Amino acid sequence: MKRAKLLLKASRTMIGDSNSIALGLFTAIVWVFAAFAIGFITYCMTLYKTDPKLGQHLAIGMIEFSPMVIGYGMARSFYTGFIEVRKNSGKSSFMNFAMQLPVTKEDVIKAQFLDLLRCALPGFLVLCYTLVFTVIYKADKIILMYSGALVLFFNILFLLICLDKGIFTYIFISSKVREIIYISFALLSIFVISNNAQQKIQNFVALGAANSNLKILSVFSSFLVFLGGEAGFISLLLTVLIGWYLSCHLPAKIFRLKEGRK
Amino acid sequence: MEERGGQMKITLDYSSPMPMYEQIKEAIKQNIYKGYLENNDPLPSIRQLAKELNVSMITTKRAYIDLEHEGFIYTMSGRGTFVKIQDLSKAVYDRQQKLLEECKDYFVILKEAGLKKEQLTELIKEIFGE
Amino acid sequence: MDTILQISHLTKAFNGFKIDDISFSLEKGCIMGFVGENGAGKTTTIKMLLNAVEKTSGEIQIFGLDHTAHEVEIKERIGYVPSDDYFTANSTLDRHVKALKIFYKEWDDTLFKALCTSWKLPLSQKIYEYSKGMKTKAMLAIALAHKPDLLILDEPTAGLDPVARIEVLDILRDFVANGERAVFFSTHITTDLDKIADYITLIHEGRIKESLPIDEIEEKYALVDGGIEDLKGKEEEFLGLRKGQVKFEGLILREKAQKCFKENQIRVPNIENLLVYTIWGEKDEKSQAIIKSL
Numbered sequence: 001m002k003r004a005k006l007l008l009k010a011s012r013t014m015i016g017d018s019n020s021i022a023l024g025l026f027t028a029i030v031w032v033f034a035a036f037a038i039g040f041i042t043y044c045m046t047l048y049k050t051d052p053k054l055g056q057h058l059a060i061g062m063i064e065f066s067p068m069v070i071g072y073g074m075a076r077s078f079y080t081g082f083i084e085v086r087k088n089s090g091k092s093s094f095m096n097f098a099m100q101l102p103v104t105k106e107d108v109i110k111a112q113f114l115d116l117l118r119c120a121l122p123g124f125l126v127l128c129y130t131l132v133f134t135v136i137y138k139a140d141k142i143i144l145m146y147s148g149a150l151v152l153f154f155n156i157l158f159l160l161i162c163l164d165k166g167i168f169t170y171i172f173i174s175s176k177v178r179e180i181i182y183i184s185f186a187l188l189s190i191f192v193i194s195n196n197a198q199q200k201i202q203n204f205v206a207l208g209a210a211n212s213n214l215k216i217l218s219v220f221s222s223f224l225v226f227l228g229g230e231a232g233f234i235s236l237l238l239t240v241l242i243g244w245y246l247s248c249h250l251p252a253k254i255f256r257l258k259e260g261r262k
Numbered sequence: 263m264e265e266r267g268g269q270m271k272i273t274l275d276y277s278s279p280m281p282m283y284e285q286i287k288e289a290i291k292q293n294i295y296k297g298y299l300e301n302n303d304p305l306p307s308i309r310q311l312a313k314e315l316n317v318s319m320i321t322t323k324r325a326y327i328d329l330e331h332e333g334f335i336y337t338m339s340g341r342g343t344f345v346k347i348q349d350l351s352k353a354v355y356d357r358q359q360k361l362l363e364e365c366k367d368y369f370v371i372l373k374e375a376g377l378k379k380e381q382l383t384e385l386i387k388e389i390f391g392e
Numbered sequence: 393m394d395t396i397l398q399i400s401h402l403t404k405a406f407n408g409f410k411i412d413d414i415s416f417s418l419e420k421g422c423i424m425g426f427v428g429e430n431g432a433g434k435t436t437t438i439k440m441l442l443n444a445v446e447k448t449s450g451e452i453q454i455f456g457l458d459h460t461a462h463e464v465e466i467k468e469r470i471g472y473v474p475s476d477d478y479f480t481a482n483s484t485l486d487r488h489v490k491a492l493k494i495f496y497k498e499w500d501d502t503l504f505k506a507l508c509t510s511w512k513l514p515l516s517q518k519i520y521e522y523s524k525g526m527k528t529k530a531m532l533a534i535a536l537a538h539k540p541d542l543l544i545l546d547e548p549t550a551g552l553d554p555v556a557r558i559e560v561l562d563i564l565r566d567f568v569a570n571g572e573r574a575v576f577f578s579t580h581i582t583t584d585l586d587k588i589a590d591y592i593t594l595i596h597e598g599r600i601k602e603s604l605p606i607d608e609i610e611e612k613y614a615l616v617d618g619g620i621e622d623l624k625g626k627e628e629e630f631l632g633l634r635k636g637q638v639k640f641e642g643l644i645l646r647e648k649a650q651k652c653f654k655e656n657q658i659r660v661p662n663i664e665n666l667l668v669y670t671i672w673g674e675k676d677e678k679s680q681a682i683i684k685s686l
Contacts, residue, residue: 003464009494010491096476097479097488099439100471100472100535101467101492102466102467102495102496103464103495104463276660277659278660279614279655279659280660281611281660282610282660283607309565316588317606318423318588318607320605320607321606321610
């Protein structure tokens with residue numbers, strides 16, 4: 001663990017926020033947004049007591065804002081000094097760099113995960129805060145749905161990145177394919193924010209409640225509502241644990257298995 | 263490729279049939295025969311010699327090991343390697359015999375090339391005196 | 393324990409290429425040159441030493457310890473210089489050093505700075521402004537600064553000018569001078585090896601063709617040249633041969649050379665001869681004939 005932390009520090013030193021203006025700015029903006037979001041949520045919480053309707057509008061607005069923090073925060077994890085640990089690595093310059101260091105491949109994997117945690121932190125904090133808000137103020141369905149959607153978004157993105165870093169250690173999928181997957185997600189997050197889309201989703205949900213054929217939509221929206229409350233905390237925790245398992249534990253096990261075979 | 267260690271002179275010939283370690287061995291022996299190296303004179307360390315001759319220290323080590331085996335040098339641990347001249351007369355004698363043999367072979371070649379006895383005796387007079 | 397590096401029956405199978413049953417060892421106080429053609433398996437072997445590429449089977453022991461079981465311990469004591477640099481182009485040398493030195497228990501900053509000054513390596517300049525030679529020197533400085541006992545170098549002198557080459561060779565010689573450390577380096581520049589290599593390991597198409605100390609190599613092999621007539625009937629004896637219309641030159645076992653040829657045709661082979669003729673000896677006759685007929 002100690003070595004993994006050292007690796008994290010090393011990678012940040014080499015390609016750090018401190019020596020790349022763009023990256024530094026990017027991280028700073030993400031945190032500023034996060035702080036803003038949290039401040040705004042607090043404001044909404046106080047407002048919600050006195051004027052629930054206004055509070056609700058503001059809350060929705062704030063929640064719309066959060067996907068950016070989550071999505072872009074985690075996108076930051078791709079711009080580190082780390083390049084994936086691959087089966088027969090030798091191409092990437094970070095592996096050339098790390099290969100001489102007194103660390104093991106498992107340390108590199110752990111360091112990648114720690115890096116991801118660090119990048120996901122602003123989004124995570126905003127989410128927790130949102131969930132606190134929904135729980136304490138017993139927010140109504142719409143807000144719960146939004147917060148649930150945010151939780152789902154975070155979970156999926158986090159797990160996807162962990163899967164990428166973990167599984168692709170062993171299964172080689174063309175980088176083109178992976179690029180497409182990530183770009184789709186980036187686009188999806190923009191979609192989630194756009195007002196038009198949200199209107200449509202609300203309409204769909206309303207439709208689902210009315211029309212029994214579109215029951216699936218109402219199930220989905222109930223699921224979101226569920227996630228938006230206390231269950232959200234648990235799901236976040238689960239996500240981090242599963243993510244760790246996928247990106248650290250499994251690959252490490254596979255490494256050890258391979259070594260043991262001789 | 264020459265090196266003088268004190269009075270000692272070593273020349274390496276890259277087109278010779280002899281392996282480098284043998285050349286170094288022979289060169290040191292020649293230095294002893296010719297008197298450039300005297301009894302108990304210090305020799306450069308294996309590494310120093312290797313560095314100056316631009317060869318591996320395995321080469322110089324091998325030369326020294328063989329020389330020690332043949333009785334031309336001795337080592338004192340901690341102090342270094344030194345020349346040992348025992349039976350110089352025998353060594354000198356051996357060398358002279360060897361050279362005479364080579365001379366004989368060469369005379370045969372000279373004869374076959376058509377040179378006359380008189381030309382050779384002139385040459386000998388020139389070098390050795392009347 | 394005098395063996396610093398011991399490789400036994402190392403095998404690595406790729407698609408279409410195989411490192412096949414490699415064994416050799418390196419003793420303390422020695423410099424081993426690892427030679428072979430491009431693609432013969434030199435870099436892969438080195439990467440297996442460092443556990444960056446997984447071996448298929450075999451054992452590698454460094455400092456007497458298994459290289460995977462004690463990877464961290466071992467790497468504390470190894471200095472590595474790869475053929476392609478490991479730097480992040482946008483970053484600077486001092487950033488890399490800052491990132492690196494936290495991993496090592498022993499880091500001699502004075503030594504590092506001294507090397508950088510001596511080799512004129514600006515610490516705060518971006519790496520993309522460095523020449524290849526400067527990058528190699530920087531990596532070497534980093535490798536030396538944490539006081540390793542084994543230096544593993546992959547083509548270290550390739551990008552260097554003649555002056556720098558000699559400086560590096562001197563450093564390598566001094567590095568092993570105390571008899572406790574060793575150097576393992578792969579290169580094509582055989583003239584460097586003639587100057588400092590104590591052991592030569594020759595690899596060709598994934599197999600070790602020869603691994604001997606330099607004095608034994610000079611005893612075992614001979615380079616023979618002469619007119620084409622002298623070659624009659626003796627071609628088969630050669631390990632590798634180069635025939636012209638008038639002259640020939642080839643590598644042969646010394647004992648055979650002494651039987652078949654006169655003393656004045658025999659010479660000591662240098663490492664280039666060893667490398668080139670051993671490889672030519674393996675080449676397919678037919679395709680060579682086609683190329684020659686160009």
